[in-house]
Amino acid sequence: MTSESVVPVFDGHNDVLLRLWKAGREESGEAFLAGEEAGHVDLPRARIGGFAGGLFAVYVPSPVEPATAATGGDRPEPLTPSMAEARRISFEMISILSRIERAAAGAFRLCRSAADIRAAMATGALAAVFHIEGAEALDPELRLLDVLHQAGLRSLGPVWSRPNIFGRGVPFRFPSSPDIGPGLTDRGRALVRACNELGILVDLSHLNERGFWDVAEVSTAPLVASHSNAHALCPHSRNLTDRQLDAIRERDGLVGVNFGAMFIRPDGRKDPATELDLLIRHVDHLVDRIGLERVAIGSDYDGTTVPHALRDVSHLQALVSALRHRGYDEAALRRICHGNWIRVLERTWGE
Incomplete structure (x- = not known):
C-alpha cells in the first residue's frame, strides 16, 4: 500500500476507553500510546x-x-447502573482519556471544535472527541452537563440500550423493528434542549424508534446516528429504518456505518468471517437513501465483533480499497472517511 493511497479516517464511535478501563492498569494509557496486541485501537x-x-x-x-x-439477536434487558456508580466509572474513563493526551506529547489531542480536528489531522496528531454513551452519570437538573462540557464533552447519547431517567434505549433484538417501548422522558427532552444550547451533538444510535422521533421533534440540530446501519439490509433493532433515514436526510444529518457483523449480515450473526461486501452494501444503501454527504464511518471498534478484513484500525484502508473498487472516487472517499463528520460536527457545535 502506497502512502498516496491512504485516506484518513475520522471515526464516529469506538470503545477503547472501556477496554482500557477494564484492563484495570494504571499504565493502560501508556499501552495505548506504545501499542499492544489487545483490542482494536x-x-x-x-x-x-x-x-x-x-x-x-x-x-x-x-x-x-x-x-x-x-x-x-435477543439479549435479556440489561440493568441500569446507579448515578453514583456511573459517575465513578465515567470519571475513571475520562481520566484515562486525559492521561493519554497528557502523555502523548502532542500526538493525541482532545478536540473541542472542528478547527481543532482539522489542526490535529494536518499535523498527524490523533484527533479525539469526548463522547458519552448513556447519560446515567447526569443528574436530573443537568448541572454535571455544564461541568463535562467545560471538560471537553462534545457528543452525547442520552441512552445506551437500556432505560434510564432520560429515556429508553432500544434492546438488542433480531429480527426486530426498532419500535420497542416508549421514547424520551420529560427529562430526556430537557437534556436534548440543553445539548442544543451548549453545542453538544445528540447521538441517536442506541435510542428506540419512539425516542428517535422525540429527538427529531425537540432538537434544532442535525440528526446524527454515530454507529448504525440500514434496517432494510439487516433487520436488527439497532439499525435504522428507511423512514428514519429519510428524516436524517431532511435534517441534513449523518449516519456512521457500524462495522459490527451482527448489524451488517442479513442473518444477524456475530461472525468475523463476514464478507466486506456486505458492509459496502450498507454504504451503498445509505448513499442512495440519504446522499453521499451524509454517510460516514462509525466503526464501533473495541465494542463489537467486526469482520476479519477490518480486524483492527491498522486494516482500515481495506475498507477504503473496497469502496474504490465499488466505484467511489477520491473526492467521495474523503467525504465518507472524514469530511462528512467534520462538516456535521462543525454545524452542530457552531464553532
Whole structure:
C-alpha cells in the first residue's frame, strides 16, 4: 500500500476507553500510546491504518452484562447502573482519556471544535472527541452537563440500550423493528434542549424508534446516528429504518456505518468471517437513501465483533480499497472517511 493511497479516517464511535478501563492498569494509557496486541485501537496501529481520530466513548457497563446470542439477536434487558456508580466509572474513563493526551506529547489531542480536528489531522496528531454513551452519570437538573462540557464533552447519547431517567434505549433484538417501548422522558427532552444550547451533538444510535422521533421533534440540530446501519439490509433493532433515514436526510444529518457483523449480515450473526461486501452494501444503501454527504464511518471498534478484513484500525484502508473498487472516487472517499463528520460536527457545535 502506497502512502498516496491512504485516506484518513475520522471515526464516529469506538470503545477503547472501556477496554482500557477494564484492563484495570494504571499504565493502560501508556499501552495505548506504545501499542499492544489487545483490542482494536491504539496509536501505532492507528498510524498504520490512517485512523485520524474520532469520537471516544465513555460508556458505563451494566452491573451484569448480558450475553449476546451467536446470532447477535435477543439479549435479556440489561440493568441500569446507579448515578453514583456511573459517575465513578465515567470519571475513571475520562481520566484515562486525559492521561493519554497528557502523555502523548502532542500526538493525541482532545478536540473541542472542528478547527481543532482539522489542526490535529494536518499535523498527524490523533484527533479525539469526548463522547458519552448513556447519560446515567447526569443528574436530573443537568448541572454535571455544564461541568463535562467545560471538560471537553462534545457528543452525547442520552441512552445506551437500556432505560434510564432520560429515556429508553432500544434492546438488542433480531429480527426486530426498532419500535420497542416508549421514547424520551420529560427529562430526556430537557437534556436534548440543553445539548442544543451548549453545542453538544445528540447521538441517536442506541435510542428506540419512539425516542428517535422525540429527538427529531425537540432538537434544532442535525440528526446524527454515530454507529448504525440500514434496517432494510439487516433487520436488527439497532439499525435504522428507511423512514428514519429519510428524516436524517431532511435534517441534513449523518449516519456512521457500524462495522459490527451482527448489524451488517442479513442473518444477524456475530461472525468475523463476514464478507466486506456486505458492509459496502450498507454504504451503498445509505448513499442512495440519504446522499453521499451524509454517510460516514462509525466503526464501533473495541465494542463489537467486526469482520476479519477490518480486524483492527491498522486494516482500515481495506475498507477504503473496497469502496474504490465499488466505484467511489477520491473526492467521495474523503467525504465518507472524514469530511462528512467534520462538516456535521462543525454545524452542530457552531464553532
